[in-house]
Amino acid sequence: MDPQPAIRALGALAQEHRLAAFRLLVQAGPDGLPAGTLAERIGVPPSSMSFHLAQLANAGLVSQRRQSRSIIYAADYAAMNGLMAYLTENCCAGVPCTTGAACNPALAPAKDVA
Amino acid sequence: MDPQPAIRALGALAQEHRLAAFRLLVQAGPDGLPAGTLAERIGVPPSSMSFHLAQLANAGLVSQRRQSRSIIYAADYAAMNGLMAYLTENCCAGVPCTTGAACNPALAPAKDVA
DNA sequence: TTGATATTTCTAGAATTATGGAATCGAAAG
DNA sequence: CTTTCGATTCCATAATTCTAGAAATATCAA
Numbered sequence A, B: 001m002d003p004q005p006a007i008r009a010l011g012a013l014a015q016e017h018r019l020a021a022f023r024l025l026v027q028a029g030p031d032g033l034p035a036g037t038l039a040e041r042i043g044v045p046p047s048s049m050s051f052h053l054a055q056l057a058n059a060g061l062v063s064q065r066r067q068s069r070s071i072i073y074a075a076d077y078a079a080m081n082g083l084m085a086y087l088t089e090n091c092c093a094g095v096p097c098t099t100g101a102a103c104n105p106a107l108a109p110a111k112d113v114a
Numbered sequence C: 001t002t003g004a005t006a007t008t009t010c011t012a013g014a015a016t017t018a019t020g021g022a023a024t025c026g027a028a029a030g
Numbered sequence D: 001c002t003t004t005c006g007a008t009t010c011c012a013t014a015a016t017t018c019t020a021g022a023a024a025t026a027t028c029a030a
Helices: A003-013 A018-027 A035-042 A047-060 A077-087 B001-011 B016-028 B035-042 B046-058 B077-087
Strands: A062-067 A070-075 B062-065 B070-077
Touching: A003 A018, A003 A047, A003 A077, A003 B001, A018 A035, A018 A047, A018 B035, A035 A047, A035 A070, A047 A070, A062 A077, A062 B046, A070 B062, A077 B016, A077 B077, B001 B016, B001 B035, B001 B046, B001 B077, B016 B035, B016 B046, B016 B070, B035 B046, B046 B062, B046 B070, B062 B077
Parallel strands: none
Antiparallel strands: A062 A070, B062 B070
């Protein structure tokens, strides 16, 4: 991972509403949540939520897909894990750190995942 | 961890020079590096480096100690690990993710660590 | 005390980012 | 085809953050 994508990802997460949205999506799992639900739960106007979701998407931290009239956002676990790996890269001058931070939705309880 | 500290930490890392400095410190281990060395390696004037190091310190990501005329900065591994744990909290609605990202300098090869 | 070194604080201007209302777009339903 | 709903884009304003030179501070050596 290059520095630039990592900076974009970190910058995307370094904002109250975006961090809240991302965490809701991380907790929601691969099914994700529609933009409107996120705006309502976080308490920001739709235009602001859209602005922030665009930043997260641009940083590659979330994916988006249309489902009827809604646009569903979901956390990109690979991107998140990649970011954490980047931060701990070559940690402590080569100490065998448990640098394997990993959140793997594939381990989720059976529930026809997209 | 509350959202606010996490936002401060993420914001601190979301900047080219600060991310570079933090990664150098993560790789340097508990011994850390003096401000001047960081400024030189990264290629920014001392005043800018100082500004950025203050941000990292304020976010709790690095510690600082004076050693003669130099001020040595070192990564705070606990803070980093805490941040990563926060990001993956309740990942995937309770799936047993390997949320144990951990960089532990105590595992370092014998080398009288402070 | 004087001088050199390492770093920080102060400062203002430049650049970037956030906000939210209004207008617009796309999909579905009547 | 018109309406409604969910979401985005546009826009001007407000707020924050970055930059780097100059000045100040702290440490050590002579």
